[in-house]
Structures are given as C-alpha cells and as structure tokens.
Amino acid sequence: MELVLELNKDGNLKLYTTPRAPNPERVLGFLREKNITDIEIVNIDLFENEHRTQEYRAISPFAQVPALQLDNGQAITESRAICRYLEGVCPTPNLMGETSEETAVIEMWDRRVEMMLLMPLAWWLRHGHPAFVAIEKQIPEMAPRGEKGFRKFAKALDRELQSRDFIAGNRFSIADITAVATIGFAKVAKWRPTAEETPDLLAWHERMLSRPCGGKV
Template sequence: MRLYSAPYAPNPRRVTMFIAEKGITDIEIVSLDLQAGEHRTPEFKAKSPLSQIPTLELDDGRSLTESRAICTYLEAVYPDPPLMGRDAFERAEVEMWDRRVELMITMPIMMWMRHGMPVMARLEKNQNAGVAESNQATAMRMVRWFDAQLADREFIAGDRLTIADLTTLAGLDFAKMARWRPDESTPHLKRWRDMMAERPAGKVAP
C-alpha cells in the first residue's frame, strides 16, 4: 500500500501517526508538495478525483480518501493495538470524542491558519481577517474546555490512547504555525502534550 501525504497538514499527519502507533511498516509514504500543486496533477487526480490528501492507494489499485475513513480501514486490517475502541460502547465513545475534536478544535484551527497566515495564501486565495479572528477565538475557547476535561484523565477518550488523541495532537500542532502551543495556562493539556511527545505518534514529523 501507498499513502500520499503532505508535510504540516493535520489530516495526513493524523494517518501517519495512526500508522506509527500501530507499528505498521509495510506502507510506503509519499509526500506531496501542496504549494507546488503536486496533488492537482492528472496522475494524482486519477487516484483522488478531488485532489484530497491523504489518499491511501491499495495494492489492487483502489484508493481511499478522508483521514478517518483511511484509519477505519487500517484498524480493520491491522487490529492490534486497537485505536478505535474494543467493544460497542468504546467505539461509540471514541467516535464521539474524535468528532468533538474535529469540529471544536481542528476545524477552527485550520480556518484560523488558512485565513490568518500569509504563507497559506496560495491555498486560501480570499483570506479574511475576520474569519481568522473568529475561528481563533473559538479554538482557544474550546482548548480551555478540553483542558478542563483532561483534569482527571490521561487520554482524550477512555483509559487508553485512541485515534481521538491523534486527532487532537494533529490539530493542536498545526497551530504552531501561529506560535501557539499548550502552556501553563492550560496545564492539563500541556501535561497531555508532553506525554504524547514521548509516544511514536509524537515523533512523527509535522
């Protein structure tokens, strides 16, 4: 199998961290330059019609896009260690928290970066400072909420590492572009981030 990824983008990193935590070694990772438009070539569009990154190309030529769908496939093919729950309740709980992270942290941070960072102008041609400010405020409000949730737990969902932790890490680390990261104002999130840095996922390059 071959995974088409891209540096710094949170969605591809979510998958590469998932691969790292699974200990999967037989997937080739191909990095594309989004600024150069390598994801928009006819050759790549044959694999991913909407030019989406990440894209997982299977050995039989079929392709999957959407980071959560790719991780769901990998969870089925490489079931150990389980990163999406071990029973019906855990799977639902993990999905609940994973969706919360996507909608409440990752999406606002992505919109903040796309509209607020000059380096992102090639990807977001109509940057809007108001959109950046609004999403920054939303992201910081939700970061404080997640910090409170971590006051009495080690991981985002349940009692072990799951995809929800990986989604959170990918989203928060994307905000480094604006020189933001968890600090003493969010002590529980900082403790969690420091713990994640020591895991295989934390050693995956942005």
C-alpha cells in the same frame, strides 16, 4: 504488522501525504502507533499545487491529502476512513475501540477534536497566514473566528483532562492522535499549550510527545 505485509505483498499500497499537515499527520501518527512501516509514502507538495494535477485528482477527486491507494486500485481519501481501514487490517493495538460503547465514545471525541479544534485552526491559518495564499482564497474575517473557536475548545479539552489521562476516556485512542496532530499544526499559528492557560492539556501533550504518535509534526 504481518497482516499488513501480507496485504501489501505486491508492494502497491501507497499513502499520499505531505509533511507538517494535520490530516496526513493523523494517519502517519496512527501508522507509527501500530508500527506499520511497509506502506510506500509518496509526498505531495501542496504549495507547488501537486495535489491539483489531473494525475493526482484521479486518485483523490477532491484534491486532498492524505489518500491511501490499495493494491486493487481503490483509493481511500478521508483520514479517518484510512485509519478505519488500517485498524481493520492491523487490529493490534486497538486504537478505535473494542465494544460498541467504547467505539462510540472514541468516535464522539475524535469527531469533536476534528470539528471543534482542527477545523477552526484550519480557518485561522488558511485565512490568516500569508503562506496559505498559495492554496486558499483568503477571507480575512474567517481567521479570528477560527482562532476564537480553536482557543475555546482547547480550554474545554483542558477542563476534560483535569479528570482523565486521555481525550476519550481512560485509554489511548485515535482521538489522542487527532489532537496531537492538531496541536502540532498549531505551532504554525505560534500557539502551544501553556502552564498558565491550559495546564492539563500541556501535561497530556507532554505525555503524548513521548509516544510514537508524538514523533514528529
């Protein structure tokens, strides 16, 4: 916390984000778990296309949120890279691993959640939900493919969680934060973990909701 205050001494550290979007929520959950509160939050309205303005593209060339702008003007625009930066400047609590093996296992699971849960969910919603017409040239066939992939990996995670308490082993990590952010976003598709289909994922999710990362989506 003090490290971040020191880092942000000129008050120029800004996180560009948007409410209820999974990649920004991954970073916001990470900030809440680290109790970092002194970064300026700038909300960008995707449905008003604020992220596609020339001004915002100067910060985030691929017109995406989140983006973290540092004091020196450098912008970091991938959510995992932002988390890596924050872990470096504010190492406690550790969320990305201590040893080489632990870091690798956490990264493995975090990437799996990102690629095999979040990505298919994004296809499902962006190509199938009417609200996303504003930001996506919808290809209707992509939605059921996304839904199928998402449901399949949710069940795989449920099986994993039968024998452990956290996504990436026996400790809380960024992989849990990414999964919480993804499952929060799945509400838009009216999907939730259930006692019938994914009981261990449900139990894990309920535990996560009582943590800072489960604070809001």
